[in-house]
Amino acid sequence: xxxxQKIMYVEDEPDxxxxxxxxxxxxxxxxxxxxxxGPEALSVAAGFxxxxxLLDVMMPGMDGPSTLQSLRAVPELSAIPVIFxxxxxxxxxxxxxxxxxxLAVIAKPFDPMKLSDQVREVWSRHHG
Amino acid sequence: xxxxxxxxxxxLAALCESYAASLPDKxxxxxxxxxxxxxxxxxxxxxxxxxxxxxxAGSAGTFGFIDLGNVARxxxxxxxxxxAGGHTPDSDELAVIEPVLGEMFRLSQLxxxxxxxxxxxxxxxxxxxxxxxxxxEDDTILAHELAVVLTSFGYRTQTHASVDSxxxxxxxxxxxxxxxxxxxxxxxxxxxxLAMILKSSPVPPPVAFIxxxxxxxxxxAAARTGGSGYFVKPLDQSSLIDWxxxxxxxREQLPDSILIVDDDVELASFHADLLRSAGMQVAIVKNPHxxxxxxxxxxxxxxxxxLHMPVCSGLExxxxxxxxxxxxxxxxxxxxxESDVDQQQAAMQVGADDFLIKPINPERLVxxxxxRVERARRLNMLMSTDSLTGLLKHVKIKEQLAVEMTRARRxxxxxxxxxxxxxxxxRVNDTHGHLSGDRVIKxxxxxxxxxxxxxxxxxxxxxxxFAAILPDCGLTAxxxxxxxxxxxxxxxxxxxxxxxxxVTLSAGIATFPEIxxxxxxxxxxxxxxxxxxxxxxxxxxxAPSSSDKGG
Numbered sequence: 078x079x080x081x082q083k084i085m086y087v088e089d090e091p092d093x094x095x096x097x098x099x100x101x102x103x104x105x106x107x108x109x110x111x112x113x114x115g116p117e118a119l120s121v122a123a124g125f126x127x128x129x130x131l132l133d134v135m136m137p138g139m140d141g142p143s144t145l146q147s148l149r150a151v152p153e154l155s156a157i158p159v160i161f162x163x164x165x166x167x168x169x170x171x172x173x174x175x176x177x178x179x180l181a182v183i184a185k186p187f188d189p190m191k192l193s194d195q196v197r198e199v200w201s202r203h204h205g
Numbered sequence: 206x207x208x209x210x211x212x213x214x215x216x217l218a219a220l221c222e223s224y225a226a227s228l229p230d231k232x233x234x235x236x237x238x239x240x241x242x243x244x245x246x247x248x249x250x251x252x253x254x255x256x257x258x259x260x261x262a263g264s265a266g267t268f269g270f271i272d273l274g275n276v277a278r279x280x281x282x283x284x285x286x287x288x289a290g291g292h293t294p295d296s297d298e299l300a301v302i303e304p305v306l307g308e309m310f311r312l313s314q315l316x317x318x319x320x321x322x323x324x325x326x327x328x329x330x331x332x333x334x335x336x337x338x339x340x341x342e343d344d345t346i347l348a349h350e351l352a353v354v355l356t357s358f359g360y361r362t363q364t365h366a367s368v369d370s371x372x373x374x375x376x377x378x379x380x381x382x383x384x385x386x387x388x389x390x391x392x393x394x395x396x397x398x399l400a401m402i403l404k405s406s407p408v409p410p411p412v413a414f415i416x417x418x419x420x421x422x423x424x425x426a427a428a429r430t431g432g433s434g435y436f437v438k439p440l441d442q443s444s445l446i447d448w449x450x451x452x453x454x455x456r457e458q459l460p461d462s463i464l465i466v467d468d469d470v471e472l473a474s475f476h477a478d479l480l481r482s483a484g485m486q487v488a489i490v491k492n493p494h495x496x497x498x499x500x501x502x503x504x505x506x507x508x509x510x511x512l513h514m515p516v517c518s519g520l521e522x523x524x525x526x527x528x529x530x531x532x533x534x535x536x537x538x539x540x541x542x543e544s545d546v547d548q549q550q551a552a553m554q555v556g557a558d559d560f561l562i563k564p565i566n567p568e569r570l571v572x573x574x575x576x577r578v579e580r581a582r583r584l585n586m587l588m589s590t591d592s593l594t595g596l597l598k599h600v601k602i603k604e605q606l607a608v609e610m611t612r613a614r615r616x617x618x619x620x621x622x623x624x625x626x627x628x629x630x631x632r633v634n635d636t637h638g639h640l641s642g643d644r645v646i647k648x649x650x651x652x653x654x655x656x657x658x659x660x661x662x663x664x665x666x667x668x669x670x671f672a673a674i675l676p677d678c679g680l681t682a683x684x685x686x687x688x689x690x691x692x693x694x695x696x697x698x699x700x701x702x703x704x705x706x707x708v709t710l711s712a713g714i715a716t717f718p719e720i721x722x723x724x725x726x727x728x729x730x731x732x733x734x735x736x737x738x739x740x741x742x743x744x745x746x747x748a749p750s751s752s753d754k755g756g
Contacts, residue, residue, distance in 0.1 A: 164263030186266025
C-alpha cells in the first residue's frame with residue numbers, strides 16, 4: 078500500500094480549516110495544505126502533489142464536484158484520489174457523489190479526534 | 206507524549222472557544238436573512254439562508270454544538286425543498302422557521318466537550334441506510350417488540366406512548382417515517398390526528414397505521430390523513446418492514462447509467478451534458494469497435510447510439526450487442542437525422558427500442574431516456590428475480606459472480622462469495638406450515654438486503670439456500686458481517702408470541718483472489734457451508750484458501 082503523507086484539504090470555511098489542520102497535522106501526523114477555493118486547489122495541486130485530496134462539496138463559486146471534474150481534466154492530477162466531505166447525508170446524494178469518482182464521502186460534522194482515522198480507513202480500504 | 210496530547214487538547218479547546226465566540230454573529234446573520242425572506246425584499250435570501258444553515262449543519266457538531274448542528278440540518282432540509290422546488294413560502298410556512306431560529310439561539314449556549322462526540326461519521330455503505338422510524342404506540346410491550354424488530358432490520362427507532370409525547374419531540378431529529386397506533390391515549394382515532402399534524406410539515410413523512418380494527422370507518426379515517434400503510438394486529442412484521450423499505454426508499458436505485466455511442470464527439474458530449482445535468486451517469490464511446498469493451502467494464506442501463514457512423518452502422522452494432530444473451534434486455538435508442546420510416550423499421554427489427562430524430566429537444570431526450578430506463582429496469586427485475594423474495598435467481602447470481610470477479614480482477618480488489626442455508630428448515634414447514642415457512646424465507650431475504658451493502662448482490666439459490674456476492678470485501682470483513690447476520694437472524698422470533706419459534710442458519714464463505722475461478726469459488730463456499738453444517742450448524746465457516754489445498 079502506498080503511504081499516505083500529503084493531504085490537500087479544500088474548504089471555504091475558516092473555522093473548519095483550522096480544526097481540520099489540527100485534526101490532520103497534530104492528530105494524524107500528515108503534511109497538510111489547506112486551500113480555500115477550487116481554483117486555488119487547482120493552481121496549488123501540481124506543486125504540492127498530494128497523495129489524497131479532501132474536498133468540501135458545497136463551496137461558493139466552484140463547488141466540490143466541479144473542482145473534482147477540473148482536477149480530473151489535468152493529466153498529472155487526474156489520478157489523485159479524492160474524498161468528499163459534506164453535511165448532506167441522504168443516501169441518494171452519497172451515491173451521486175461517489176458516482177463522480179470519489180473514494181468515499183465523509184459526513185460533516187466530523188470529529189476532529191477521529192478524522193485522520195477515518196481518512197486512513199478509506200485509504201487502506203482503497204488500497205487493501 | 207503527554208505534552209503533545211495536552212497541547213493538542215489545548216489547541217482544540219481554543220478553536221472550539223473561538224467558534225463559540227463567533228456563533229452570535231453567525232446566528233445574527235441567519236436572523237437577518239430570515240427578516241429579508243419574510244419581507245420578501247430579496248429573492249436571494251432563501252438560497253442564502255439555506256447555504257448558511259448548511260454550513261452550520263456541517264460545522265457546529267465538530268466544535269461541540271451537536272444539537273445546534275442537527276436543528277440546522279433539519280431546517281436546511283426544509284429550505285432545500287423550497288429552493289429546489291422553486292417554492293415561495295407563504296407567511297404560515299415562514300412562521301414555522303421563527304421558533305426554530307429561537308431554538309438555535311438557545312442551543313448555541315450549549316457546547317459539549319468535543320472528545321465525547323460519538324456519532325457515526327464515516328458514511329459507510331451500511332451506515333448510510335440507518336433510517337430513523339418514529340413509533341407511537343401506548344402498548345409498551347408491542348412498542349418494544351417493534352423497536353427490536355426494526356433495529357434488527359437496520360432501522361433506528363424513536364418510541365412514544367402518546368400524541369403528546371410525540372409532538373413534544375418535534376424539536377429533535379425528524380424520523381424518516383412513522384408507525385402510529387390508530388388508537389392512542391388521547392382517543393380511539395388519535396393516531397389519525399397525529400398523522401394529520403405530521404403530514405402538514407413541509408416535507409411530509411410517510412405514515413403507516415397499526416390497528417386492532419379492520420372496519421371501513423377506521424380504514425377511512427386512516428386513509429383520509431394520507432397514511433399509506435394500514436396493518437391490522439396481530440402484526441405481520443414482514444409486511445410492515447416491506448412497507449417501510451418502500452416508503453423510505455431504502456431500495457433506492459443508483460443513478461441511471463447511459464452509454465453514448467457516437468463518432469461525433471461534440472454532439473456526444475452535448476448529449477452527455479444534458480443527461481448528466483438530469484443526474485445520470487454517462488460514458489461516451491467514439492469508436493463502435495470499443496462498444497463491447499465498454500459494456501464489459503460497466504453495463505449501462507441504456508445505450509444511446511448514432512445510426513450513421515463511418516466504420517459500421519448503428520444497426521450492425523446493435524446486432525452485435527444482441528448476439529449476447531446477457532445484453533438482450535439492454536435498451537438501445539437511436540439518434541439520427543433520419544426521418545425515413547423504412548430505416549426506422551429496419552432499426553427496430555434488429556432490436557432497437559426507440560428512435561429519436563436529431564436535433565432533439567433537450568427535455569424530450571432526458572424524458573425518453575428516463576422512461577426507457579425505468580421500464581427496462583422493471584422488466585429486468587421481473588425476469589431476473591425470485592417472486593417470493595425479490596432476490597436474484599440462481600442463474601442470475603452465477604452470471605453476476607462472473608461479472609463481479611472480472612471487475613475485482615481488473616481493479617485488483619478482493620471479493621467474497623457467501624452461501625447461506627437455514628438449519629432444519631423442513632421442520633419449520635412441517636410444524637408450522639408452508640405459509641410460516643415462506644414468511645421465514647422472506648424475513649431472511651429482508652435481513653440480507655438490509656445488512657449487506659447496496660453494491661452487494663444477493664440471490665435465492667435454492668429453497669432455503671441463499672447466496673451473496675460481496676465485492677471489495679476480504680475474508681475478515683466478510684466473516685464479521687455474515688456472523689452478524691447469523692446472530693441477528695437467530696434472535697428473530699416468528700409466529701405468535703405464545704407459539705413463537707426461531708430459526709438458525711449456517712453459512713460458508715470463500716474469497717477471491719485466494720480462489721481465482723467463479724465455479725471453484727462457488728464450490729469452495731458450498732464446501733465451507735457443508736463444514737458448518739457438520740460442525741453443529743448455526744455457525745459460519747471459511748473455505749480454506751486454494752493455496753492451502755496443496756498441489
